[in-house]
Amino acid sequence: MQQIPGSIQECYLRESAADRLLQAAENLPEGFFFHIFDAWRPYEVQSALYQDFKMKLEEKGLSGKHLLETLNKYVNKPSRDSNRPSNHLTGGAVDLTIATDNGLLPMGTDFDDFSEASKTDTYEKLENPTKSEILYRNNRALLKEIMENAGFMNYEEEWWHFDYGNQNWAARTGNIAFYGGIHSIEQA
Numbered sequence: 442m443q444q445i446p447g448s449i450q451e452c453y454l455r456e457s458a459a460d461r462l463l464q465a466a467e468n469l470p471e472g473f474f475f476h477i478f479d480a481w482r483p484y485e486v487q488s489a490l491y492q493d494f495k496m497k498l499e500e501k502g503l504s505g506k507h508l509l510e511t512l513n514k515y516v517n518k519p520s521r522d523s524n525r526p527s528n529h530l531t532g533g534a535v536d537l538t539i540a541t542d543n544g545l546l547p548m549g550t551d552f553d554d555f556s557e558a559s560k561t562d563t564y565e566k567l568e569n570p571t572k573s574e575i576l577y578r579n580n581r582a583l584l585k586e587i588m589e590n591a592g593f594m595n596y597e598e599e600w601w602h603f604d605y606g607n608q609n610w611a612a613r614t615g616n617i618a619f620y621g622g623i624h625s626i627e628q629a
């Protein structure tokens with residue numbers, strides 16, 4: 442993320458989301474820990490990610506409705522609107538995986554692989570999964586279970602993305618969102 446203008450090296454979350462993440466980490470099996478890819482994002486970074494993916498889709502020949510659907514599925518539209526701030530602008534979204542001393546657990550795709558294979562339940566639906574596919578399925582299920590038990594909700598299109606307290610979380614849990622957008626760390 443360092444090459445993106447406005448990006449920061451530290452990962453920030455709202456205090457109550459961070460507390461829940463700590464609780465989730467404590468429930469990981471012995472020898473497992475979280476590897477965090479991304480958490481709070483400034484608007485400029487969300488915009489840069491959005492524009493970058495849009496360009497990649499255009500290069501692939503996508504346009505119109507199909508382009509917009511694909512774009513908005515994998516990168517939330519940059520928004521400072523207090524009624525609908527982008528997920529990561531709220532400090533209530535985190536992108537993460539599980540690791541051991543040997544590295545990241547295999548999940549079947551890389552982080553930010555914007556394809557169908559990143560759908561969390563991809564490996565649940567296979568009739569005759571291979572050994573590797575069973576491993577991916579179990580690793581994704583472990584991440585989802587640990588995070589959801591701590592109060593987060595997974596975004597079904599991305600096995601690595603979890604929300605708490607924001608609009609995405611509210612839409613999936615039937616609760617009311619209580620985190621708005623944070624525009625700068627100084628403001629938080």
Ligand SMILES: C[C@@H](N)C(=O)N[C@H](C)C(=O)O
Pocket residue numbers: 479490514515516517518527528529534536553596599602
């Ligand atoms: C860009 C990707 N890591 C991500 O976080 N996607 C979701 C949908 C988002 O931008 O909120």
Ligand SMILES: [Zn+2]
Pocket residue numbers: 529534535536601602603
């Ligand atoms: Zn995310």
